[in-house]
Amino acid sequence: MFDKLIGNNPNKEVFQRLIKTDRVPHSLLFVGKNGVGRKQFALGIAKSFVCLTPNDSIACNNCKNCVRxxxxxxxxxxxxxxxxxxxxxxxxxxxxVIPYKKNILVDTIRELEKEANFLPFEAKARFFIIDAAEKMNDAAANALLKTLEEPAETTYIFLISSRPSSLLPTILSRCQMVRFAPIPFKEVEDYLLSTEKYPSEDAKLIAKLSRGSIGNALEINLEKYREQRNKLLDVIDNLSLNRGFSNILKTAEELCDPKNKDDYENNLVILQVLIHDVWSLQNKQNPQIINFDIEPSLKKMSQTIETQKLTKWLDEIETLRENLKSNLNRKIATDALFMQMAR
Ligand SMILES: [Zn+2]
Structure with missing residues (x-):
């Protein structure tokens, strides 16, 4: 089971030992970015308890129970x-337990509380995984606390969170934390190649864009990415040559078009990464750029844009991304960003 999971080998080793010796803690908090395998890992532990043909105590991932x-x-x-x-x-x-819209409902946690008190139906124990646990409001968290404080002997509760600092301290103190690191990009690349669905250059680019997450990697649409990237490259090109401001404003308009609403922040990230790549080519001995497939164009830019300008641009985009958390008018903010950058 665990050998199918990519990365985070130390966690695998620790849990293989805990499962074999029957010492898995009853409340665990799996912390790390989305898509690094926390949920699969939690599920893997649960499967080891229900598996019909375990391999040295670890779930086989093939038997009827593992599949169910x-x-x-x-x-x-x-x-x-x-x-x-x-x-x-x-x-x-x-x-x-999964969030409804932006919150985990208190009703759901009350249901969990009930279920957690039942004896197992088939297995030796019952397992409950709470996804995006930071989305519990205080009422939900307090309801969960009761269950965490007096757990049934046959109940295991695994919380998954990318923002553990948003959890109540009382919850944190009841759970043992297991940290998941981002997966090195070479491992993501090897995984993508092993699926035989990607040409090798695409696998490498997707891996570099994945931020260490298999989940992210599988969601990346490279064709769309390249299209967005071209537009943003044009913005940098126009800014660096101090020309075509009307083109830039047209791009700003597109970025802010309601139909592109969900891509807005992602576009800012693409722009930031492109600028950072240009900066790396200019300032690093051995630059490991993300957009390696367009290195010649980036290199050309790195020869004409001043370092000071690049760092200023990076700061300005970062500030805008910070401000996105408050309700700002994106159109005005984007125009302002590009105007600042053109100075
Ligand atoms: Zn099995």
């Missing part, structure tokens, strides 16, 4: 009633 434990029928995003339930896999002792 992997199958969840998640509700549609607007189906509030089903979100109030614990979502069980096809195995009745492995359940998951």
């Amino acid at each position: 434990a992997s199958k969840f029928d998640f509700p549609k995003p607007d189906d509030k009633d089903t979100h109030k339930q614990v979502i069980f896999s096809e195995h009745p002792d492995i359940g998951m």
Whole structure:
């Protein structure tokens, strides 16, 4: 089971030992960025308890029970009633709690509390995975606390979070924390190549863009990325040559078009990474750039744009990204950004 997970070998070793010696803690908090395998890992531990043909105590991932434990029928995003339930896999002792819109509902945690007190139906224990646990509000967190304080002997609760600092200290103190590091890009690349779905140059670019997350890597649409990147390269080109400000404003308009709303911050990130690549080519001995496939164009830019300008641009984009957290008018802010950058 664990050998199918990419990266984070130290965690695998520790948990293999804990599973073999039956010492898995009953409350765990898996911390790390989205897509580094925390949920799969938590599920892997649960599967080891239900597996029919374990391999040295570790889930085989192939038997009937392992397959059932992997199958969840998640509700549609607007189906509030089903979100109030614990979502069980096809195995009745492995359940998951997921947020409804931006919050984990207190009703769902109350359901969990009930379920956590039941004896297992089939397995030796019951497992509950709470995804995006930082989305519990205080009421939900306090409801969970009761369960964490007096856990049934046969109940395991695994919290998953990318922002553990948003959890109540009382919750944190009840859980043992397991940290997941981003996966080195070479490992992401090797994984993508092993699926035989990607040409090698694409696998390398996707791996570099994945920020150490298999989940991110699988979601990247390279064709769309290249299209967005071309537009933003034009912005840098126009800015560096102090020409074509009307072109830049046209791009700003496109970026802020409501139909591109979900891509807005991503576009800022692409722009930032491009500028950082140019900066690296200019200032680093051995630059490891992300956009290696367009190195010649970036190199050309690095020969004409002053370092000071590049660092100023990076700061300005970072400030805008910070300000996105408050409700700012994106159109005005983007025009202002490009005007600042043109100075
Ligand atoms: Zn199995």
